Amino acid sequence: MNTKAIVLFSGGQDSATCLAQALSDFPSAVEAITFDYGQRHRIEIIQAQKIAKIANVSLKIIDLSLISQLTKSALTHINIIIEHKEGELPSTFVPGRNHLFLSVAAIMAYQKNCTHIYTGVCQTDYSGYPDCREDFIKSLETTLNLAMSRPIQIHTPLMHLTKAETISLMKKLGRLEWYKETHTCYEGVRPACGQCPACQLRLKGFKEAGVQDPLEYFGTATDLVCDDPLKS
Numbered sequence: 001m002n003t004k005a006i007v008l009f010s011g012g013q014d015s016a017t018c019l020a021q022a023l024s025d026f027p028s029a030v031e032a033i034t035f036d037y038g039q040r041h042r043i044e045i046i047q048a049q050k051i052a053k054i055a056n057v058s059l060k061i062i063d064l065s066l067i068s069q070l071t072k073s074a075l076t077h078i079n080i081i082i083e084h085k086e087g088e089l090p091s092t093f094v095p096g097r098n099h100l101f102l103s104v105a106a107i108m109a110y111q112k113n114c115t116h117i118y119t120g121v122c123q124t125d126y127s128g129y130p131d132c133r134e135d136f137i138k139s140l141e142t143t144l145n146l147a148m149s150r151p152i153q154i155h156t157p158l159m160h161l162t163k164a165e166t167i168s169l170m171k172k173l174g175r176l177e178w179y180k181e182t183h184t185c186y187e188g189v190r191p192a193c194g195q196c197p198a199c200q201l202r203l204k205g206f207k208e209a210g211v212q213d214p215l216e217y218f219g220t221a222t223d224l225v226c227d228d229p230l231k232s
């Protein structure tokens with residue numbers, strides 16, 4: 001296979017949508033990479049492997065445990081509480097994460113003579129992460145072009161979409177069933193808790209999109225979702 005696009009793939013809903021978009025743009029010419037950076041929930045990596053298998057895409061897991069050695073974030077340290085105090089970045093912010101991820105993806109792309117990188121960053125539901133903003137992505141794209149003398153293009157198909165619009169895009173791409181295997185829950189459990197802020201945000205997105213979330217939840221969480229199933 002001649003790789004034309006590399007997708008940053010975390011095993012979450014957004015990156016799964018990016019994977020579907022990349023495969024639509026470059027059928028049978030996509031590879032995915034997942035970073036092991038000591039993230040709170042190892043289950044994300046397991047789910048990423050499952051989705052890559054379903055998508056019939058090669059997945060490379062790259063060790064970036066260096067990040068958790070360098071940073072103190074709620075995403076990499078279980079003893080730090082997930083919170084977002086006013087006027088501060090969320091405690092889940094991992095400084096330099098997207099910068100490093102995209103730079104590693106660009107190195108991999110260079111080796112494969114491929115110039116397209118996909119990432120699911122989004123500034124619409126701005127979560128306070130500066131490295132999800134379009135300004136940063138454009139700036140890094142320029143930097144990578146200068147660094148490697150290659151026309152590396154960073155695709156951000158979700159940049160200006162709401163969660164509901166992302167779900168609608170996945171529906172259009174015909175891969176809604178992949179969402180069954182994506183991981184969102186802050187509690188790191190499957191079936192998902194349905195109560196934590198991440199689950200609630202996910203359910204709200206599905207409700208707004210008028211689509212049933214194929215993910216399994218504990219208890220009554222699915223009551224929050226609209227009744228339009230996966231059809232059509």
Ligand code: ZN
Nearest residue numbers: 185193196199
């Ligand atoms: Zn949850």
